[in-house]
Amino acid sequence: MSDAAVQKTTPPLLQARVIDTNRALEEKGLLRKRVKVMLDSEHANCFEVDDLPYINFSSNDYLGLSRSTRVIDALHEGAKAYGVGSVSSPLVVGYNQSHRQLERTLCQATGHEAALLFCSGFSANNALMKSLFNDTDTVLADKLVHASVIDGLQDSGAVLKRFIHNDLVSANTQFEHHSPCALVTESVFSMDGDIAPLAELSALCQQHNAWLIVDDAHGFGVVGEKGLGATALAGDINIDAQIVTFGKALGGQGAAILGSHQLIDYLVANARHYIYSTALSPANAAAVNAAVEILIEQPSLNQQLQRNIDCFIEACQTNNIALTGSITAIQPIIIGESTRTLAIAKRLKEHGFWVGAIRPPTVAQGSARLRITLTAEHCPEDIHAFVAVLADILQDD
Ligand SMILES: Cc1ncc(COP(=O)(O)O)c(C=O)c1O
Structure with a gap:
């Protein structure tokens, strides 16, 4: 066969990789797919998939702020005042009064001196790790x-050591070694x-002259006094860097x-995700600023979330459903096997409840789970109805 004929019949390397990888994942039941949800403009916790209605128990909108009138108005006013897009990198002309205001409000809420805004939590975490550490460090x-x-x-080249989840003895051993x-x-x-255990981890870090870095993605808005997250959680602790994400509470x-x-000066000068990317939309910054102000001014939303969490935990106890002891908005039910977890999530869907089935590699092998999340928008009737159905399904299973 001539070289030209070989070129025509052999798929290009990358095409073959894409096709083979998809097929292999599909065969193992691990090919991730998106679901198109049709949102309900009236009810934050409801949507339709393929024309069937569901109550959502898998949202990270813990306080329902994505639908808050004040936040929506702030987005609208922010767009009118500053534009929809920020028009350039923050280091050119993309950093304006809307970003500055949000940084100030976040500092007021957390007690930190300064803040730097990113377009996603993934980008913020990645930027911090990659720019702060290098190959002379162990983290x-x-x-x-x-x-x-x-x-x-x-990406940073640092040596990564892990400690057993939330285990102070393991963390201390790693420090010593x-x-x-x-x-x-x-x-x-x-x-x-x-x-x-942030207070204890902070003490450990101080003892070993190390920085404490806290990803507060699921804490800010939920835990601590008034729901103000990690710095409000454990009294007077030292957190050297805290990441607050805007896409959850x-x-x-x-x-x-x-x-x-x-x-922050160091990151402005070194964080490539910040320097070489269009700044967060100023309208979005205005909306998030309103959301943080609501958190500071209105503890009632956080209190409503706490009531719903308590309602769920009590209903599970009454129905003999084993929980993990979590007291936050994230309530996992560990099932174990992936197929069984998927089957239970499917049956919940048949009853109109949408719950995430989380499987490896997102969680460890053998610990597939239902990841149930509560929000301030749930009503006790929905929670009780959901738990009753869940109890029946788990009993039949
Ligand atoms: C703990 C944690 N950190 C960071 C992120 C990333 O945040 P974002 O969704 O804003 O990219 C997530 C989101 O899944 C998260 O759960």
Whole structure:
């Protein structure tokens, strides 16, 4: 066969890779697919998929702020005043009064000196890890930290050591053996809903002269006094860098790294995700600013969320459903096998309840789970109806 004929019949290398990988994932039942949901403009917790209605128990909009009139008005007013887009990198002319105001409000809420805004939490975590560390560093991270932290650390060239999830003895042992310069944890863990022992981790870091970095994606808006997250959770603790994401309890999009003036100056000069990317939309910054103000001014929303969490936990106890002890908006029910987890989630859907079935590699092998999330928008009737159906399904299973 001539070279030209070979070229025609052999698919290009990348095409073959794409096709083979998709096929292999499909065969293992691991090819991830999107579901198109039709949102209900009247009810934040309801949507339709393929014309069937569902009550949503898998949203991260813990306070329902994505539909808040005040936040929506702020987005509208922000777009009218400053434009929809920020028109350039923050280091050219993309950093304006709307961004500055949000940074100030976040500093007021968390007690940090300075803040830097990113278009997503993934980007903020990645930027911080990649720009702060280099191949002379060892960094210690909780076994369950988010993929964006791991990817950023890998890009940085630092040596990554892990400690057993939320285990102070394990963290201390790693400090003694490897002298890491920083410890990274989440405040509330995204797939487990449990809370890191931040006061103890902070003390450990101080004892070993290391920085404490806290990803507060699922904590800000949910835990701590008034729901103000990691710094409000454990009294007077020192957090050297805190990541607040806007796409969870704040109902918006984007994220901030908070820390000292020196840290933020360093990141402005070195974080490639910040320097070489169009700044967060100023309208979005205005909307998130309104959401943080609501959090500061109106503890009632956080209190409503706490009531719904308590209602869910009590209903599960009454129905003998085993929970993990989480007291946050994330309530996992560990099933174990992926196929069984999928089957239970499917049966819940048949009854009109939408719950995420979380499987490896997102969680460890053998720990597939239903990831149930509560929001301030749920009503007790929905929670009770959901738990009753869940109890029946688990009993039949
Ligand atoms: C713990 C944690 N950190 C960071 C992120 C990334 O945030 P974002 O969704 O804004 O990219 C997520 C989102 O899944 C998360 O769960």
